Amino acid sequence: MEMKELVALCKKRGFLFQSSEIYGGLNGFWDYGPLGVELKRNVKNAWWEDMVSTHNEQIQTPGAPATYEMTGLDCTIIMHPQVWKCSGHYDLFHDFMVDCTESKRRYRYDQLRGRWVEAKGQRVFILGDPACENWDETIQARAMKFFNLRGKDADQLKFDAELLSLETLKGEFSQVLAPEAKNLGSLTAPREFNLMFKTIVGALGSEEDATFLRPETAQGIFVNFRNVLDSTRIRIPFGIAQQGKSFRNEITPRNFTFRSREFEQMEIEFFCHPESSRAWYEFWRNYRFAWYEKMGLASDKLRLREHDQDELSHYSVGTADIEYAFPFLPEGEYGELEGIAHRGDFDLRSHTEGKLVNRDGKLEVELNENGKPKHRGSGKDLSYFDDQTRERFVPHVVEPSAGADRATLAFLCEAYHEDEVPDENGELTKRVSLRFHPRLAPIKAAVFPLVKKDGMPEIACEIYGELKKHMAVFYDEKGAIGRRYRRQDEIGTPFCITVDSQTLADGTVTVRDRDSLEQWRVKKEDVVAEIRARIEK
RNA sequence: GCGGGUGUAGCUCAAUGGUAGAGCCAUAGCCUUCCAAGCUAAAGACGAGGGUUCGAUUCCCUUCACCCGCUCCA
Numbered sequence: 079m080e081m082k083e084l085v086a087l088c089k090k091r092g093f094l095f096q097s098s099e100i101y102g103g104l105n106g107f108w109d110y111g112p113l114g115v116e117l118k119r120n121v122k123n124a125w126w127e128d129m130v131s132t133h134n135e136q137i138q139t140p141g142a143p144a145t146y147e148m149t150g151l152d153c154t155i156i157m158h159p160q161v162w163k164c165s166g167h168y169d170l171f172h173d174f175m176v177d178c179t180e181s182k183r184r185y186r187y188d189q190l191r192g193r194w195v196e197a198k199g200q201r202v203f204i205l206g207d208p209a210c211e212n213w214d215e216t217i218q219a220r221a222m223k224f225f226n227l228r229g230k231d232a233d234q235l236k237f238d239a240e241l242l243s244l245e246t247l248k249g250e251f252s253q254v255l256a257p258e259a260k261n262l263g264s265l266t267a268p269r270e271f272n273l274m275f276k277t278i279v280g281a282l283g284s285e286e287d288a289t290f291l292r293p294e295t296a297q298g299i300f301v302n303f304r305n306v307l308d309s310t311r312i313r314i315p316f317g318i319a320q321q322g323k324s325f326r327n328e329i330t331p332r333n334f335t336f337r338s339r340e341f342e343q344m345e346i347e348f349f350c351h352p353e354s355s356r357a358w359y360e361f362w363r364n365y366r367f368a369w370y371e372k373m374g375l376a377s378d379k380l381r382l383r384e385h386d387q388d389e390l391s392h393y394s395v396g397t398a399d400i401e402y403a404f405p406f407l408p409e410g411e412y413g414e415l416e417g418i419a420h421r422g423d424f425d426l427r428s429h430t431e432g433k434l435v436n437r438d439g440k441l442e443v444e445l446n447e448n449g450k451p452k453h454r455g456s457g458k459d460l461s462y463f464d465d466q467t468r469e470r471f472v473p474h475v476v477e478p479s480a481g482a483d484r485a486t487l488a489f490l491c492e493a494y495h496e497d498e499v500p501d502e503n504g505e506l507t508k509r510v511s512l513r514f515h516p517r518l519a520p521i522k523a524a525v526f527p528l529v530k531k532d533g534m535p536e537i538a539c540e541i542y543g544e545l546k547k548h549m550a551v552f553y554d555e556k557g558a559i560g561r562r563y564r565r566q567d568e569i570g571t572p573f574c575i576t577v578d579s580q581t582l583a584d585g586t587v588t589v590r591d592r593d594s595l596e597q598w599r600v601k602k603e604d605v606v607a608e609i610r611a612r613i614e615k
Numbered sequence: 616g617c618g619g620g621u622g623u624a625g626c627u628c629a630a631u632g633g634u635a636g637a638g639c640c641a642u643a644g645c646c647u648u649c650c651a652a653g654c655u656a657a658a659g660a661c662g663a664g665g666g667u668u669c670g671a672u673u674c675c676c677u678u679c680a681c682c683c684g685c686u687c688c689a
Contacts, residue, residue: 082682090625090640102662102679170689177616177686184616184686269616273689293689329616329687337688499650507651528648556643560650567650579648588649595650 081406084494085334087510091569093117093490094335106331106339108483113569116520116550118342118486122321124373124517125344125480126150130319141364143357146348147316149306153298155323156289162274163453164428165297167290171273171326176244177266178256185257187268190244192254193217196236197225203247207257213241224255275325275339291325296477299347300425303460314462314473315358317348321482333406335483336413342482347475349462352423355474356395359420362478363398366416370400370485374515375492379403381412395420400480402488415488416480423472426460430472489518493570499595502560512570513593516613521571523609524552526562528578537602538577541587544606545575549613567592573609577602 088094092111096103110118133139135147162168174187191213192205204224206216221235222228247254252263275291278284292298299318306318321344331337350358367382385397397419401412424441428434432451435444444452463470493514498506516522525542527534535555545551552571554562559576566574574590581587586599589608600608 085681086626096680099662099680103681105680167689175616175687186687326689332682501650502652509651526649530647532648534648558647558650558652560652563650565651576649590649597649 081334084405084491087494087512087568088114088490106328106337108335108338113520114486117489117514117518118482120518120520121373121486121489122342122344122482125369125482125485126319126321128369129317129346139365142361143354144315147312148319148346149310149312149316150319151299151302151306152322153295153302153320155292155325156277156279157292157298157301159289160453160456161297161301161429162290162293164433164455165300165425166428166433167274167293167297168453169433171293174268176251176268178259178264188243188245190257191241192244193241194238195221197221197227197234200225201253202262203242203254205244205255205257217241220255224260273327275327293326294324294479295320295322295343295345296347296425296479299345300429300460300475301456303349303426304458307462314464315348315350315354317346319344319346321345333404333413335487336404336406338483341484344480344482344485346478347425348477349473349475351464352471352474355420355422355476359396359418359476362476363418366418366478366480367400370402370415370488373489373518374513375402375488379492383412395422402484402491404488405491413484414481415484416478419477419479421475421477423474425475426472427455429456430458430460431455489514509564509567511567511592514570514572516572516615519570519572520550521552521566521569522549522613523573523575524554524562524566524571525575526553526559526577527555528559528576530555532579532582534577534581537581537587538575541575541577541602541605545609548606548610563590573612575605575609 085094088111091113093114095109095111097107097109098104130148130150133148135145138145159168162171175184176187176190177184190205192203194201194203195217196202202224204217204221206213206220218232218235218237221237222232225235227234244251244254251265251267254265255262256264274293276288277291279287279289299320302318306312322342323340324343325340328337328339331339335341346362348358348362363382367380370380371377379402381401381403383399383401385399397417399414400416400418402415403411404413407413422441424434427441432443432455433453434441443455446452461470461472490512493512495511495513497509497511499509501507512519514520523545525538525545527538538555539553542551542553552566554565556562563574570592572592574592576588576590578588580599581602585602587602587605588597589600589605590597
C-alpha cells in the first residue's frame with residue numbers, strides 16, 4: 079500500500095484533515111474528522127479500559143510479578159516552569175545549533191569538537207565530524223588535506239594538545255574549518271532551537287512569567303504522586319495512567335501524523351520497589367507488546383527493540399521501543415509506537431532534590447558555578463513508607479509511554495486492505511476495506527432496507543434505533559445495495575444488517591461480515607445481542 | 616533549516632494573457648429484491664499574497680503546504 083492512498087482515503091472519508099486547511103495548512107498539525115475522532119477515541123478507550131478501568135487488582139495478571147493496582151489522573155497542559163527545569167526538559171530542549179553555509183549541514187553546537195593546529199604560518203581550528211569514531215585521526219586527516227600536505231610532511235602540523243569544544247571559541251568562527259567544509263569560517267553563529275512551546279501566563283505577563291506547554295504528560299503524574307498516595311488507599315506496586323495532549327516544536331514534522339507538533343500521549347507511570355523494578359519493566363514491555371497484537375497489528379510488522387546501553391537516557395536502566403513497520407518507512411525500518419522506559423528514581427528524586435545528573439553511575443544534584451543546585455527541587459518528600467516491611471524508599475518507575483496518534487495511524491495502515499469482489503455480473507472489481515478490530519471501528523454496524531418499499535425501511539429503522547442505544551450505527555436506504563456495502567467497507571464497518579423480503583415472512587434479517595463477505599440470518603430482535611457479542615469477542 | 620520536485624472540483628486529468636472543460640466520487644429524485652447497474656437534476660476548482668498588464672490560473676517575486684533527500688528526532 080502506498081501512503082498516498084491512505085492519506086487520500088483518510089481525507090475522502092473524514093478520518094484526518096490538515097489543520098487550518100482553508101488557510102493553506104500548518105506544518106505539523108492535523109485535525110481528526112467525523113470518523114477519525116471515533117477511531118482515535120476507540121483507541122484511547124480500549125487502552126484505558128484494558129489498562130485501568132477493567133484491571134482487576136485482586137488477580138495476578140499473567141506474566142506480572144505480583145498483583146498491582148491502577149488508577150488515573152488528568153493534569154494540566156501548562157504547569158509550573160520549575161517542573162520542566164527539574165525534569166531536565168528545560169536544559170535538554172534548548173539546543174543551540176550552528177549551520178554550515180558551505181555544506182548546508184546543521185550541527186548541535188555542544189557536540190562539535192576540534193583542535194587548534196598550526197602549519198605554514200597559519201593557525202586554524204579544525205572540527206571533527208560528531209559521528210566520527212576517532213577524533214584525533216579524523217582531525218589529523220582533515221588538517222593534512224586543508225594544508226595540502228603529503229604523508230611525509232605530517233610533522234609540519236603543530237597541534238594544540240587539547241580536544242576542545244567549539245563552545246570555547248565564544249562564537250568567533252572565522253578560523254574554524256567546519257566538519258564538511260573546504261573553507262574557513264562557514265559556520266553561522268549558534269542559534270537557539272526551543273523544542274518546547276513557550277507561552278505567557280497572565281494578561282500583562284512578561285518574559286519572567288514564561289511557561290511551557292508540556293512536552294510530555296508524565297511530569298503531571300510525578301508531581302501529583304504524593305497527592306494520589308494521600309487521597310487514596312493505593313499501595314505499591316501501582317500505576318497511574320494519563321491521556322492527554324503534549325507539544326513539541328519539532329524541527330521537521332514529517333510522515334502524516336507520525337511526527338506532529340501537537341500530539342496525544344497515553345502514559346502509565348508504574349511505581350514499584352527498586353528490587354522488583356527489573357521484573358516489572360520486563361512485564362510491561364511484554365504486556366504492552368501483546369496489547370498491540372490483540373488489537374490487530376500483525377506480529378510480523380511489530381518489533382520490540384531494546385535500546386543499546388549508550389542509547390539509554392542517563393537515568394534509565396533499560397528502555398525498549400515497540401515499533402511498527404509503517405508503510406512510509408523504507409523496507410526493514412520501523413517507527414516507534416511506544417517506549418517502555420525504566421526510569422529508576424530519577425523523576426521523584428529530581429522533584430524533591432533538584433535536577434539530577436549522572437556522575438560515574440550515581441545520580442547527584444547538578445550544581446551551578448556557585449556550587450548551588452542548578453535547578454532547585456520542591457523539597458517535598460516523595461518517598462514511600464511500606465507498613466508491612468517498615469521500610470522507607472523512593473519508588474522506582476517503569477514508564478510505558480504510547481502515542482495515541484501513532485497508534486491510530488498504525489491501526490489505519492494495518493487496516494487498509496484491497497481485494498477483488500464479484501459485481502452483479504460476476505466480474506471481479508477492486509474493493510477497498512479498512513479491516514479494523516471491531517472494538518476500534520468508528521461505526522460498528524450499518525442497517526439497510528434491501529429496497530425502499532414494502533415496509534422494509536420501517537423495520538430497518540426500528541433495528542437501527544435499538545442498536546443506536548448501544549453503539550455507533552449507520553442507517554442507509556439510498557442507492558443499490560452493493561454500493562451501500564462498499565461504502566461501509568471503505569470506512570471499516572464490520573457488520574451490515576439488511577432487511578429483505580424474507581424478513582417480512584419470518585422476522586429474520588441478514589448480517590454480513592466485512593472481511594469474509596459471509597451472510598447469515600438472525601431474528602431481528604436478537605440483532606443487538608448478536609452484534610454486541612461479536613464486537614466484544 | 617538546506618537542496619530538488621509538485622500545487623486547477625473530494626479524486627484523476629484537460630485547456631487558456633480575455634466567460635476554466637471532462638470522467639469518477641459525493642448530493643437530490645426516479646428506478647432497483649444482496650455486493651460500486653441505469654436515467655434525470657443540481658452542485659463543485661486555478662494554494663495564498665503582491666507585482667507587470669486594459670485584463671494574470673497562465674509571466675515575475677514572495678509565501679504556504681505536500682512529496683523525496685540531507686539535518687534534527689528528549
